[in-house]
Amino acid sequence: MFEEIGTTTEGDLIINVGPQHPATHGVLHLVITLNGETIKKVEPHLGYIHRSIEKMCESLTYRQFIYVTSRMDYLSAHINNHACALTVEKGMQIEVPERAQVIRVIMDELTRIASHELWWGAMAMDIGAFTPFFHAFREREKINEIMEETCGARLTMNYYVPGGLMAELHPDFQKKVKEFIVLFKRKIDEYDELVTGNIIFINRMKGVGILSKEDAISYGCSGPAARGSGVNCDIRKLYPYAVYDKVQFDEILETGCDSLARYMIRIREMKQSIRIIEQLIDNIPEGDFQAKTKAVLKLPKGEFYTRVETARGELGVYIMSEGATTPYRIKFRSPGFSNLSALDHMARGSKLGDLVAMMGTLDLVIPDIDR
Amino acid sequence: MFIVKYIKEVFGGLKSLLVGMRRTGYYFTHHKEIITEQYPDNRDTLVMADRFKGEVILLHDENNEHACTGCTACELACPNATIKIVTKFDITPEGKKKKAIDKFVYHLELCTMCNLCIVACPTDAIKMAQTFEHSVFNRADLTKILNKPDSKIREGIE
Numbered sequence: 001m002f003e004e005i006g007t008t009t010e011g012d013l014i015i016n017v018g019p020q021h022p023a024t025h026g027v028l029h030l031v032i033t034l035n036g037e038t039i040k041k042v043e044p045h046l047g048y049i050h051r052s053i054e055k056m057c058e059s060l061t062y063r064q065f066i067y068v069t070s071r072m073d074y075l076s077a078h079i080n081n082h083a084c085a086l087t088v089e090k091g092m093q094i095e096v097p098e099r100a101q102v103i104r105v106i107m108d109e110l111t112r113i114a115s116h117e118l119w120w121g122a123m124a125m126d127i128g129a130f131t132p133f134f135h136a137f138r139e140r141e142k143i144n145e146i147m148e149e150t151c152g153a154r155l156t157m158n159y160y161v162p163g164g165l166m167a168e169l170h171p172d173f174q175k176k177v178k179e180f181i182v183l184f185k186r187k188i189d190e191y192d193e194l195v196t197g198n199i200i201f202i203n204r205m206k207g208v209g210i211l212s213k214e215d216a217i218s219y220g221c222s223g224p225a226a227r228g229s230g231v232n233c234d235i236r237k238l239y240p241y242a243v244y245d246k247v248q249f250d251e252i253l254e255t256g257c258d259s260l261a262r263y264m265i266r267i268r269e270m271k272q273s274i275r276i277i278e279q280l281i282d283n284i285p286e287g288d289f290q291a292k293t294k295a296v297l298k299l300p301k302g303e304f305y306t307r308v309e310t311a312r313g314e315l316g317v318y319i320m321s322e323g324a325t326t327p328y329r330i331k332f333r334s335p336g337f338s339n340l341s342a343l344d345h346m347a348r349g350s351k352l353g354d355l356v357a358m359m360g361t362l363d364l365v366i367p368d369i370d371r
Numbered sequence: 372m373f374i375v376k377y378i379k380e381v382f383g384g385l386k387s388l389l390v391g392m393r394r395t396g397y398y399f400t401h402h403k404e405i406i407t408e409q410y411p412d413n414r415d416t417l418v419m420a421d422r423f424k425g426e427v428i429l430l431h432d433e434n435n436e437h438a439c440t441g442c443t444a445c446e447l448a449c450p451n452a453t454i455k456i457v458t459k460f461d462i463t464p465e466g467k468k469k470k471a472i473d474k475f476v477y478h479l480e481l482c483t484m485c486n487l488c489i490v491a492c493p494t495d496a497i498k499m500a501q502t503f504e505h506s507v508f509n510r511a512d513l514t515k516i517l518n519k520p521d522s523k524i525r526e527g528i529e
Binding site: 064065068149150153158170193200 | 383384385387388390391393394395406420421422423424448449450483484485486487490499
């Protein structure tokens with residue numbers, strides 16, 4: 001059993017953050033051993049929102065299981081669905097029409113911006129600034145409206161199916177996205193004015209939560225958390241999927257290894273996402289939005305693995321098939337779980353107040369960690 | 372040298388705070404648009420997006436006829452067993468037996484609005500409605516029977 005309350009035999013104080021705590025953004029339970037104000041150990045306890053998604057998927061067909069994955073990392077629901085659709089398409093050897101691929105990339109990047117915006121607002125609120133939250137949600141609302149119009153939902157869209165998309169784009173889609181690009185380019189500079197340049201913010205982030213390049217690799221970190229330490233791990237660049245190999249964008253790398261570096265990565269990534277959308281929005285090719293597929297999908301016997309870059313890092317989907325209509329085994333390699341494992345290493349020796357800043361820059365989504 | 376650096380830092384920090392405060396002040400004095408929706412008050416004017424997934428409905432025309440043949444494609448497509456179709460056999464005027472739906476049972480409490488049933492329907496009999504106020508006091512009220520009483524299948528749909 002874990003020691004969860006009181007003091008240890010060495011006289012250190014044990015405190016519990018969570019499972020219900022506003023700074024953990026979900027039901028994450030951290031057991032922290034403190035020596036005065038200094039953190040000696042952080043032990044995350046998981047399982048409060050475990051829904052056994054992997055086991056559930058084993059009883060669902062290859063069309064049905066995609067919607068469940070929206071509930072893992074709900075802030076990058078589109079990208080999760082993309083990973084699953086790609087794995088099934090890989091197994092079935094379905095050729096996805098060019099039009100569907102381009103729309104998928106636009107949707108993915110819009111999701112990434114929405115996710116980073118929510119993170120930016122919530123992160124600033126953790127640190128103590130309240131206004132940024134409203135600024136972030138104001139712009140995120142525009143993306144939600146675009147999603148609502150085309151996909152019919154604001155968060156758990158389920159717009160991708162094996163072979164393409166579920167429905168045609170809404171006629172207003174291109175117009176709305178262009179309006180959003182113009183608006184967002186103006187607003188992102190305001191974010192820098194409000195938060196990035198702020199002296200209080202910089203003092204709270206700089207040198208906090210150091211994660212060296214070697215540690216980032218050995219803990220299996222991915223996404224902005226690892227790129228802040230200089231690990232180039234962007235799946236969109238390393239193993240391009242969809243049309244990512246045909247668009248121009250930079251992989252953002254920072255070498256600060258601290259919370260500020262991880263913060264800057266996401267701010268700069270939003271600008272790159274806008275750059276990708278700008279290149280594609282006027283060049284959506286004509287054609288079908290869905291490939292012709294069989295009524296019942298049956299993956300051939302074997303193992304299939306694909307990975308994509310979600311807003312939080314690398315998501316891997318592993319399907320083991322016995323040739324039936326349902327998968328024999330599904331495993332998701334979620335980015336949040338690996339990133340959380342580095343928290344203990346980052347937090348040791350630093351002050352309790354800095355823990356919130358570290359957790360904020362890891363961008364933890366608890367349903368993604370627990371699944 | 373140290374003093375100069377210190378003073379620079381202090382004033383640089385002050386400036387960064389003022390830049391942020393100016394942005395906040397700008398929005399405080401220039402409130403052109405109201406983004407928040409005054410939800411319960413704007414109920415009459417609130418328009419949801421036409422693809423918004425609120426709940427599944429069975430479409431009926433003015434003659435109280437629908438297009439559902441009872442093929443159970445939606446029931447098979449549903450990941451959560453939300454839809455249950457109970458079929459019966461109608462006697463046609465020629466004296467033949469014909470399969471038709473008796474009850475189209477829809478469990479709203481189980482539905483995740485994934486849209487798979489709508490895509491699966493071969494006759495476009497069902498669609499997503501834009502309603503979203505689903506709260507009820509009794510859980511049993513969420514189990515709905517979608518076909519209206521005495522409704523029939525439209526002529527010519529097989």
